[in-house]
Amino acid sequence: MKTKILPTNICYERWLKGDHTKFVSLKSTESSEGSSDGAGGEVGEKKVQFSEVIDAEMDAQMRKEQKVAELKAQEVFIRRETGVFNCNNCDYKYVEADGDTAMIGGTNPPGTTFASLPANYRCPTCRSSKDNFSPVIEEIAGFAVNQGYGFGTNSMTGGQKNLLIFGGLGAFFVLFLGGYAMS
Numbered sequence: 587m588k589t590k591i592l593p594t595n596i597c598y599e600r601w602l603k604g605d606h607t608k609f610v611s612l613k614s615t616e617s618s619e620g621s622s623d624g625a626g627g628e629v630g631e632k633k634v635q636f637s638e639v640i641d642a643e644m645d646a647q648m649r650k651e652q653k654v655a656e657l658k659a660q661e662v663f664i665r666r667e668t669g670v671f672n673c674n675n676c677d678y679k680y681v682e683a684d685g686d687t688a689m690i691g692g693t694n695p696p697g698t699t700f701a702s703l704p705a706n707y708r709c710p711t712c713r714s715s716k717d718n719f720s721p722v723i724e725e726i727a728g729f730a731v732n733q734g735y736g737f738g739t740n741s742m743t744g745g746q747k748n749l750l751i752f753g754g755l756g757a758f759f760v761l762f763l764g765g766y767a768m769s
Contacts, residue, residue, distance in 0.1 A: 660729050660730070660731060661729055662729070662730045663725050663726065663727055664725070664726040664730055664733060664741075665723050665724070665725050665726075666723065666724060666726070667721045667722070667723055668721075668722045668723070668724055669681065669682040669683060670682070670721070670722040671700050671719040671720065671721050671722065672719065672720055672721075672722060673709045673711065673712065673714060673718055673719055674714075674718045674719070674720055675709065675712045675714045675718055676709060676711045676712040676714070678709050678710065678711040678712070679722075680700060680719065682697065682698065682699055682700060683696060683697065684696055685697065685698050686698070686703075686710065700719070700721075703716060724743050725743075726741060726742070726743055727744070
């Protein structure tokens with residue numbers, strides 16, 4: 587295996603591109619121990635120090651760290667709005683699917699989005715402005731790239747998955763107990 591002497595940043599870039607020969611990397615530092623007269627004189631002396639040689643074990647460790655970094659970048663929790671907006675003062679909930687029939691001066695029919703409400707919209711309970719509402723956001727765990735796979739359960743929230751699992755167990759329990767009623 588050959589040994590190459592390269593500056594540190596070039597060493598790492600070449601390693602990422604797949605050149606896995608043995609490297610010795612150089613780090614250079616400059617000290618301002620000289621005086622510059624403005625005519626292109628020498629600013630200071632240049633010190634060069636050697637860092638460690640990348641061996642097979644370090645190479646494997648760097649590959650693992652790179653793979654972990656790639657996977658962490660992919661693990662993004664999906665955040666989606668539920669169509670429900672809470673008043674921060676009184677916990678009144680504006681549900682877009684239901685609309686708002688308690689608004690003074692008119693009603694908002696079901697299906698009216700929160701963004702399309704008039705600018706002078708007020709909370710029917712505490713009369714706070716539209717700016718005091720915050721959206722209710724649900725978070726779905728898992729990799730964003732995997733949300734489309736399977737039978738659709740990857741895009742379910744934790745509560746929906748619990749309902750599906752324990753509801754199915756309850757239905758099978760009732761079905762098997764119904765077998766005793768047949769005799």
